[in-house]
Amino acid sequence: MTLAARAPAALADEHLQQALGRITDRYRLVRARARETPDTDDRKHRAGALRREILADLDGWIDRVTSSLERVGAVVHRCATAADAAETVVAIARAEGSRLAVKSKSMATEEIHLNAALEAIGVEVIEGDLGEYIVQIAGERPSHIITPAIHKTLGQVADLFSPLAGHTLPVEREALCAFARDHLRTKFLNADLGITGANFVAADTGTIVLVTNEGNGRMATTVPRVQVSVVPIDKIVPRLADLGAILPLLTEHATNQSITAYLSMTTGPRRAGEIDGPEVLHVVLLDGHRRDLVGTPYEEMLACIRCGACLNACPVYAKVGGHAYDSVYPGPMGSVLTPLLSGGTEGRDLPFASSLCGACTEICPVGIPLADLLVRLRADLRTPGPVVPARVGRTPPGRAGPQAGPGPVSSPGTRPPAAGFPWPGADAALSRQPWYRSLGWSIWARVWSRPRLYRATLALGRLVTRRRSGWCRRLPGSGGWTATRDLPSLAQPGFRRLWTDREHRR
Amino acid sequence: MTDAVSLLSERLRANRCAVHGPVDRGHLGATIVAVLGALVDSRPVALPSAPDPLLDAPGVTAAFADWPGSVDVIRPDSPRWPDEIAGCCVGIAVATLAAADLGIVAVACSPGAPRSLTLLAPTILLVVRAETVHHSFEDAWGALASGSLASGALASGVSWISGPSRTGDLEMILTWGVHGPARVEVVIVTSDPPADVIGAAAGIDGAGIEVSR
Numbered sequence: 001m002t003l004a005a006r007a008p009a010a011l012a013d014e015h016l017q018q019a020l021g022r023i024t025d026r027y028r029l030v031r032a033r034a035r036e037t038p039d040t041d042d043r044k045h046r047a048g049a050l051r052r053e054i055l056a057d058l059d060g061w062i063d064r065v066t067s068s069l070e071r072v073g074a075v076v077h078r079c080a081t082a083a084d085a086a087e088t089v090v091a092i093a094r095a096e097g098s099r100l101a102v103k104s105k106s107m108a109t110e111e112i113h114l115n116a117a118l119e120a121i122g123v124e125v126i127e128g129d130l131g132e133y134i135v136q137i138a139g140e141r142p143s144h145i146i147t148p149a150i151h152k153t154l155g156q157v158a159d160l161f162s163p164l165a166g167h168t169l170p171v172e173r174e175a176l177c178a179f180a181r182d183h184l185r186t187k188f189l190n191a192d193l194g195i196t197g198a199n200f201v202a203a204d205t206g207t208i209v210l211v212t213n214e215g216n217g218r219m220a221t222t223v224p225r226v227q228v229s230v231v232p233i234d235k236i237v238p239r240l241a242d243l244g245a246i247l248p249l250l251t252e253h254a255t256n257q258s259i260t261a262y263l264s265m266t267t268g269p270r271r272a273g274e275i276d277g278p279e280v281l282h283v284v285l286l287d288g289h290r291r292d293l294v295g296t297p298y299e300e301m302l303a304c305i306r307c308g309a310c311l312n313a314c315p316v317y318a319k320v321g322g323h324a325y326d327s328v329y330p331g332p333m334g335s336v337l338t339p340l341l342s343g344g345t346e347g348r349d350l351p352f353a354s355s356l357c358g359a360c361t362e363i364c365p366v367g368i369p370l371a372d373l374l375v376r377l378r379a380d381l382r383t384p385g386p387v388v389p390a391r392v393g394r395t396p397p398g399r400a401g402p403q404a405g406p407g408p409v410s411s412p413g414t415r416p417p418a419a420g421f422p423w424p425g426a427d428a429a430l431s432r433q434p435w436y437r438s439l440g441w442s443i444w445a446r447v448w449s450r451p452r453l454y455r456a457t458l459a460l461g462r463l464v465t466r467r468r469s470g471w472c473r474r475l476p477g478s479g480g481w482t483a484t485r486d487l488p489s490l491a492q493p494g495f496r497r498l499w500t501d502r503e504h505r506r
Numbered sequence: 507m508t509d510a511v512s513l514l515s516e517r518l519r520a521n522r523c524a525v526h527g528p529v530d531r532g533h534l535g536a537t538i539v540a541v542l543g544a545l546v547d548s549r550p551v552a553l554p555s556a557p558d559p560l561l562d563a564p565g566v567t568a569a570f571a572d573w574p575g576s577v578d579v580i581r582p583d584s585p586r587w588p589d590e591i592a593g594c595c596v597g598i599a600v601a602t603l604a605a606a607d608l609g610i611v612a613v614a615c616s617p618g619a620p621r622s623l624t625l626l627a628p629t630i631l632l633v634v635r636a637e638t639v640h641h642s643f644e645d646a647w648g649a650l651a652s653g654s655l656a657s658g659a660l661a662s663g664v665s666w667i668s669g670p671s672r673t674g675d676l677e678m679i680l681t682w683g684v685h686g687p688a689r690v691e692v693v694i695v696t697s698d699p700p701a702d703v704i705g706a707a708a709g710i711d712g713a714g715i716e717v718s719r
């Protein structure tokens with residue numbers, strides 16, 4: 001089933017549509033803040049360059065982070081696949097005799113389907129983040145990477161919590177929050193296994209950094225005797241100090257906060273004389289097809305800081321919500337990541353479910369050219385099997401060697417944009433269309449690659465549509481583009497005309 | 507008051523902390539007692555293990571001893587700690603440093619000041635020394651990250667705290683007080699007390715205290 005097939009149900013869901021309106025509001029606030037802050041572009045470039053520094057030598061940085069983590073007393077497990085990572089955590093839980101695991105919010109553990117794996121060996125797993133907990137009780141998956149239960153109304157949350165409380169809870173935020181706090185507090189205090197992801201891990205100090213508002217990250221790293229942190233390798237930053245520039249950008253773009261309530265640093269297990277914090281700290285470094293991306297145009301995705309801003313910006317996400325994507329990561333970043341991280345087995349339709357409006361690229365705090373990557377994927381996914389992108393010569397925005405200081409300030413995403421039409425693989429793409437449509441596209445491509453003919457067809461179009469918008473209600477053969485809208489009239493006068501007039505006036 | 511300290515106060519208040527001071531060391535004990543007076547009930551107050559250079563200075567211990575209605579103090583080195591820390595009404599800790607521009611305070615854990623000291627009670631009180639306030643978050647973070655602090659190596663656990671625990675998970679409207687403390691009080695203290703104040707501090711009823719929310 002594709003996103004297109006799941007969309008109608010999402011569009012008909014009134015609650016969901018209401019909730020998604022709030023997502024759009026957040027996007028507007030985040031965008032306004034970015035526009036009003038004078039140094040936003042500089043900060044984005046700097047953060048983008050710092051995030052891309054590991055790409056020039058990812059394996060080297062994995063080695064460095066491993067030795068730093070080991071130096072401060074953590075046990076490091078390197079896992080090639082999501083399945084390996086889940087098995088590793090299961091083995092740890094078995095060996096430690098864990099019975100009750102509490103988690104702080106983590107998309108990486110969603111990616112490796114950890115809860116199911118632990119439950120299969122009889123470990124009770126409790127999500128500590130309120131949104132994740134709501135989704136867990138509902139038996140669903142997060143529909144947003146920052147606000148996992150965005151699709152749930154207060155009434156639905158009350159219905160989910162009331163059976164646990166043993167009485168009917170009022171449909172009231174404070175009361176529901178208070179119930180969750182008390183209920184989860186008991187779990188936190190009795191847990192013997194704490195499970196976290198990592199927002200970042202620093203290669204120089206071996207420090208794991210968690211960013212939270214509720215305190216679930218602090219709970220999971222304070223009380224349980226054993227801590228396991230599942231850390232995808234793209235979370236590595238060369239120096240802990242780099243995060244001074246990155247963390248505020250993350251929180252501004254994720255929740256429109258200048259900083260979250262808590263930032264937690266964990267550097268190894270508890271030390272001599274300390275009475276809380278984990279006695280044992282395991283770090284599971286997860287590859288999960290990320291190393292495959294290095295040296296390809298898709299390596300850009302390894303700079304992602306999981307802020308969720310591109311989800312909020314996306315007009316498709318804003319209409320269908322996260323579940324319609326049926327993937328761990330939804331929205332634009334999910335449409336790029338899902339086929340790549342699954343080795344081409346999941347979400348192959350997702351890159352096509354985009355209008356390529358570019359709002360995601362514009363908002364992204366680390367300058368990932370999401371729209372370009374979506375276009376490339378459309379081409380690369382035409383061949384069945386895993387995505388095998390062409391390796392490109394790497395241009396170095398801020399790719400300093402490991403010994404260099406903070407990378408030079410340069411623009412992320414400055415590599416040449418993805419080739420336009422015809423893109424690599426376009427022929428294959430066309431050959432899968434009905435003959436009349438591929439013929440149409442071929443003619444269109446030939447005509448519009450000649451400037452004169454391009455201008456002539458536009459002039460004709462303007463002439464035909466000049467009276468009013470919408471006289472053409474159906475354009476046969478356009479594949480549904482006029483199913484829910486009329487053909488608009490072309491801009492009168494056209495851009496070229498406006499431009500020449502303007503030049504004349506000077 | 508230096509620029510950084512007044513900016514810190516302003517930003518912490520914007521982040522929903524109550525900020526008091528700056529007071530000098532001689533008035534710290536009285537300030538803490540005045541701030542916490544109404545918040546302390548029969549449940550214990552958690553303090554770092556003695557001797558804490560700030561909190562166990564003579565003026566502060568005297569103020570605690572004179573606490574109106576008396577106060578039950580527990581400390582990490584007491585056998586009561588593991589069972590009773592979750593039931594405390596207030597946790598008090600001394601911050602490692604602070605960043606003024608974002609209004610955030612960092613607390614490093616140690617054997618005498620464990621992680622739970624600032625996590626489990628519904629109210630926490632953080633004492634910030636004015637000389638540890640950095641103007642920018644990047645500088646403060648960098649100072650901690652590169653271990654350039656007097657205290658040396660990076661602690662095994664550091665919590666940066668900017669305000670009360672909160673969630674946006676219920677219909678994206680902020681709701682306060684989830685897993686962490688719902689109330690954060692910050693007392694800013696300047697470095698050197700005038701000599702004559704130290705002895706006299708015990709009985710002072712909140713002189714120099716600025717309370718606002």
Ligand code: SF4
Pocket residue numbers: 253303304305306307308309310311333360363364365366367368370
């Ligand atoms: S791709 Fe960019 S905007 Fe989207 S989650 Fe990642 S960092 Fe944020």
